[in-house]
Amino acid sequence: MIHIENLVKRYGELVALDHLNLDIQEGEIFGLLGPNGSGKTTAINCLLALLKYDKGTIQVFGEQMQPDSYHLKRQIGVVPQNVAVFEQMTVYENIDYFCGLYVPDKKTRRKLVEEAIAFTGLEEHQKMLPRKLSGGLLRRLNIACGIAHQPRLIIMDEPTVAVDPQSRNKILEGIVELNRRGSTIIYTSHYMEEVEQICTRIMIMDRGRCIASGTAEELKRMIKTGETIVIEGVALADGQKADIEKLPHVFQVNYSEEKVLTVKCTSAQHNVVRILNYLQEQNVAFGRVLSELPTLNDVFLEITGKELRD
Amino acid sequence: MLRLYISNVKLVIRKREELFWGLLFPLILATLFYVTFGSGIDLEKMKAVPAALVSQGNEVFETFLENMEEGFLAVTEMDEDEALQALKAGEIDGIFYSGEEPSLTVAASQMNESILEMLLSSYVEHEALLRDIGKEHPLQLPAAIAQMADYREMTENVTVSGRSMETNVGYFYGLIGMACLFGAFMGMTAAEEMRADQSALALRRSVSPVHRLAIVLSGMLAVFTVQFISVCILLLYLRILGLSFGEKWYMLLPVCALGSMTGVAYGIFIGSMRLRNGLKIGILISSSLLMSFFAGMMFVNMKDIIEHHIPILNRINPASLIADAFYSVSIYDNPGRYGANLLLLAAITCLLAAVSFFRLRRERYESL
Numbered sequence: 001m002i003h004i005e006n007l008v009k010r011y012g013e014l015v016a017l018d019h020l021n022l023d024i025q026e027g028e029i030f031g032l033l034g035p036n037g038s039g040k041t042t043a044i045n046c047l048l049a050l051l052k053y054d055k056g057t058i059q060v061f062g063e064q065m066q067p068d069s070y071h072l073k074r075q076i077g078v079v080p081q082n083v084a085v086f087e088q089m090t091v092y093e094n095i096d097y098f099c100g101l102y103v104p105d106k107k108t109r110r111k112l113v114e115e116a117i118a119f120t121g122l123e124e125h126q127k128m129l130p131r132k133l134s135g136g137l138l139r140r141l142n143i144a145c146g147i148a149h150q151p152r153l154i155i156m157d158e159p160t161v162a163v164d165p166q167s168r169n170k171i172l173e174g175i176v177e178l179n180r181r182g183s184t185i186i187y188t189s190h191y192m193e194e195v196e197q198i199c200t201r202i203m204i205m206d207r208g209r210c211i212a213s214g215t216a217e218e219l220k221r222m223i224k225t226g227e228t229i230v231i232e233g234v235a236l237a238d239g240q241k242a243d244i245e246k247l248p249h250v251f252q253v254n255y256s257e258e259k260v261l262t263v264k265c266t267s268a269q270h271n272v273v274r275i276l277n278y279l280q281e282q283n284v285a286f287g288r289v290l291s292e293l294p295t296l297n298d299v300f301l302e303i304t305g306k307e308l309r310d
Numbered sequence: 311m312l313r314l315y316i317s318n319v320k321l322v323i324r325k326r327e328e329l330f331w332g333l334l335f336p337l338i339l340a341t342l343f344y345v346t347f348g349s350g351i352d353l354e355k356m357k358a359v360p361a362a363l364v365s366q367g368n369e370v371f372e373t374f375l376e377n378m379e380e381g382f383l384a385v386t387e388m389d390e391d392e393a394l395q396a397l398k399a400g401e402i403d404g405i406f407y408s409g410e411e412p413s414l415t416v417a418a419s420q421m422n423e424s425i426l427e428m429l430l431s432s433y434v435e436h437e438a439l440l441r442d443i444g445k446e447h448p449l450q451l452p453a454a455i456a457q458m459a460d461y462r463e464m465t466e467n468v469t470v471s472g473r474s475m476e477t478n479v480g481y482f483y484g485l486i487g488m489a490c491l492f493g494a495f496m497g498m499t500a501a502e503e504m505r506a507d508q509s510a511l512a513l514r515r516s517v518s519p520v521h522r523l524a525i526v527l528s529g530m531l532a533v534f535t536v537q538f539i540s541v542c543i544l545l546l547y548l549r550i551l552g553l554s555f556g557e558k559w560y561m562l563l564p565v566c567a568l569g570s571m572t573g574v575a576y577g578i579f580i581g582s583m584r585l586r587n588g589l590k591i592g593i594l595i596s597s598s599l600l601m602s603f604f605a606g607m608m609f610v611n612m613k614d615i616i617e618h619h620i621p622i623l624n625r626i627n628p629a630s631l632i633a634d635a636f637y638s639v640s641i642y643d644n645p646g647r648y649g650a651n652l653l654l655l656a657a658i659t660c661l662l663a664a665v666s667f668f669r670l671r672r673e674r675y676e677s678l
Contacts, residue, residue: 011677045678048517050506052674067522067674074519084510088324097317101518104313145514 007056016042018208031199032188039208040188077151083142092126102149116148136167192296223302226267233287234261318532333540336489358384360402362393366409370444483636484607487629490569491598493537497577500529507675537570556640569632575662582669605629
């Protein structure tokens with residue numbers, strides 16, 4: 001459905017997109033994950049033919065994407081990062097206005113607008129002006145304006161920024177439902193949990209480059225960390241840290257002044273048992289024990305050496 | 311396109327802040343002007359200013375007064391005592407002495423007296439020329455005086471039937487010029503809502519399948535419609551206040567239409583620049599007010615002063631052109647001058663609109 005090849009975008013000396021390659025298939029929820037400034041939005045804007053780029057090709061629905069590719073644009077819905085609605089129009093009027101840019105027929109449009117309102121749960125607010133809406137409702141209106149015409153491809157650029165957890169969950173559920181109804185979705189975010197929760201395939205970006213891509217599981221398998229074990233309230237004596245490092249599958253041990261032991265292991269069974277057995281053998285008391293499977297942040301951290309969330 | 315246009319008109323009408331500058335602010339100023347200056351003089355009812363002439367042998371000056379008499383000046387020849395008594399009794403507003411150096415005595419400093427003073431200074435300004443003509447071609451003197459009057463009409467906006475009207479009416483004409491230019495506020499916002507590198511709204515519109523030309527034109531037309539209606543409301547309000555626009559008032563509608571277009575185009579021109587919003591508003595307010603000031607909205611003689619010293623400024627200042635077109639229709643009845651003003655306004659509008667359109671038609675940006 002989307003094919004991007006060798007895309008390069010420079011802002012003077014700064015390389016915003018560095019030979020980016022990307023393929024998205026119909027029916028996917030494709031997540032673009034990366035810290036702020038990693039090039040996610042720039043890639044989207046190039047894809048939408050809003051930004052000039054220095055090199056590369058972009059194809060949407062098998063055709064070269066140009067600013068005047070109106071027949072392609074007709075099949076795309078965009079939910080921009082910043083809320084883009086008219087302050088002077090009610091919720092209904094806003095959705096109707098933007099839907100009207102795609103669907104001229106009034107009767108068809110009315111049906112679509114009503115469906116979008118129901119889909120985003122804005123029924124009770126349709127006569128309200130945007131300034132009367134909470135942050136979460138405003139984000140939902142922003143989404144409704146982008147999806148009302150029921151596009152084949154929906155591009156959502158960080159749609160949950162500054163949204164409360166309840167609204168966020170509602171939005172995420174809605175995105176999955178849109179996909180279930182047949183839309184392909186490109187979803188950019190720097191929230192790894194939500195990308196992991198809804199995306200069928202993920203590309204992790206940093207400094208304009210793709211550093212890894214695949215399903216969440218595939219990405220996690222790419223890294224050494226299979227499990228992170230955190231044990232609180234441990235009083236280790238000299239040499240015991242070194243002993244733990246020598247245990248099978250353990251490749252990194254940190255012991256903090258707060259007496260928290262963090263052990264990183266490769267993927268294997270009974271990692272926790274092995275460590276706890278060692279501590280018991282050594283008569284070392286310990287408190288709470290946590291075992292965490294790797295996250296996308298671990299993937300990012302291991303590949304780039306820095307946290308996904310700065 | 312029609313649906314977009316209608317939606318845009320609805321949108322512009324709901325933007326209260328811009329409607330304040332485009333409609334309410336000029337109405338408030340008009341009310342203040344009315345309270346301060348009154349509504350001007352009804353041209354049809356204007357009476358001739360009575361004055362006495364004490365003949366002291368300056369034939370050229372006497373011929374000058376004779377030629378100026380028609381319509382607005384009623385000069386009676388008297389001896390000095392008689393004239394002074396008439397002035398004291400309030401029967402006349404001033405006494406002209408036609409000596410080697412003509413002079414004027416007035417009792418007070420009212421409007422009529424100002425007219426007489428202006429007439430005298432007008433003569434003094436052209437005295438040498440008139441004397442030469444009087445000496446060499448005495449028969450041509452009345453024609454030369456008449457030509458002088460025409461010349462002044464064309465270049466100085468000081469007509470032989472003029473100062474009293476300019477004193478009051480000029481403020482209102484300047485105000486109409488300002489009202490047209492204030493359409494720039496709506497134009498600026500419309501432009502910002504068309505450039506994807508300036509607002510998320512514009513970005514959303516830019517990725518829609520609507521042709522760029524349709525987006526830009528429907529936006530421009532919508533703003534122009536609202537602005538033109540606002541100026542027409544102002545005109546109607548001024549008429550209700552008692553300001554006369556003369557018999558050919560309908561000729562003012564094209565002026566308002568073109569003036570509104572200029573204002574909107576100016577706003578779109580500024581709005582399409584990549585500057586901070588606050589800076590753009592500052593530029594619009596200061597430049598619109600400055601142009602209105604040059605057109606005589608705050609100091610009615612300003613336009614004349616500029617005409618004397620930097621006439622080109624009056625040719626490129628839209629507010630002056632609008633005010634002057636009003637003068638041409640309502641006071642001078644000068645179709646040539648009216649047409650010239652409209653042409654200049656049209657040229658300025660086309661230039662601004664073309665540059666703005668060139669900027670707005672862009673669909674791909676270097677950065678967002």
